[in-house]
Amino acid sequence: MININGNFSDNNQVLTAENRGYSYGDALFETIKVSNSKILFLEDHYFRLMSSMRIMRMEIPMSFTMEFIEAEILKTIEKNNLLSASARVKVQVHRNSGGLYFPTNKEVTFIISAKALDTDFYLLNDDAYQVDLFKDFYVAPGLLSTLKTNNRAINVIGSIYAKENDLDNCLLLNTNKSVVEALNGNLFLVKGNTIKTPPLADGCLKGVMRQQIINVLELLPDYTLIEESISPFELQKADELFVTNVIQGIQPITKYRKKVFVNEVSKMLLQKINVKVRLG
Incomplete structure (x- = not known):
């Protein structure tokens, strides 16, 4: 069952040819993990969605409070008999049909689905997880690249490339040839006691789990966190690489080309994230 503006339907064919999310990518989405009716990092997801809607110049309905979004997610979970399970929830918001590039309708529609x-938790x-660079297309640094819009062509093509080359994931580069992120999450690099992650200015996604990791690291005096551009040459010199997103948490990278990595820091951080989730 999917939730369309608060109404439930078992018909997944909800789009028309005029849908702006389909026609122009005029849409945003949040992927959220819900565990036993607990919405993980709800506040972060909510404020990122609201900020993204403002950047996209979407009209935010007065009803779109955090309590409203929370209630609609939980109603969707209940309708899908997932209250006592874990679920991947997708909240999509698109501008309503009307106009060409210039929208003539200011209203929005939300769709919530759950699997x-x-x-x-x-x-x-720690299975083998091999990555390489995807260099066919590049991410443009800038504010739009940090948003979770429906414009994910590079992620789709990169995923096909990874499959064709027996890779588990690919790392994306921006137009300055800096490593930005993975196809499905943010990237962290560990070298000694220094942990680096690309800055938002490089065009990486403003990830919710990325922020959780940053928050944890800021409380650990033994490590220094740096938000700084990462050169491809640094990858093979690193002690550890890992990818973060809210569904998997932390995915250690075991191999990049000929370099094999450990997962000590990612294991430690994942334990702290789980503690935060349980206590939050």
């Missing part, structure tokens, strides 16, 4: 997940996946 079951296997794990309640975050588990460390």
Whole structure:
């Protein structure tokens, strides 16, 4: 069952040819993990969605409070019999049909869907996980690249490239040839006691789990966090690389080309994130 503006339907064919999210990518989305009716990092997701809608110049309905979004997510979870399970929830917002590039309708529609997940909290996946650079297309640094819009062509093509080359993931570069992120999450690099992640100015996604990791690291005196551009040459010199997103938590990278990595820091951070989730 999907939630369309508060009304539920089991018909997934909800789009028309005039849908602006489909026609022009005039849409945003949030991917949220819900565990046993607990919405993880709700406040971060909500404020990112509101900020993104403002940047996209969407008209935010007065009803779009955090309490309203929370209630609609939980109603969707209940309708899909997932109150006592873990679920991947997708909240999509698109501007309503009307106009060409210039929208003639200021109103928006939200769609919420949910699918079951296997794990309640975050588990460390220490299976082999190999990545390489995707260099066919580049991310443009700038504010729009930090948003979760429906314009994900580079992620789609990169995922096909990864599959064709027996890779588990790819790392994206921006037009300055700096490493920005992975296809499905933010990137962190560990070298000694220094941990680097690309800055938002480089065009990486403003990830919710990225921010959680930053918050945890700021409380650990043994590590120094730097938000700084990462050169491809740094990857093979790193002790550890890992990818973060709200569904998996932390995914350690085990191999980049000929370099094999450990996962000590990612394991430690994942434990602290799980503690934060349980206490939050």
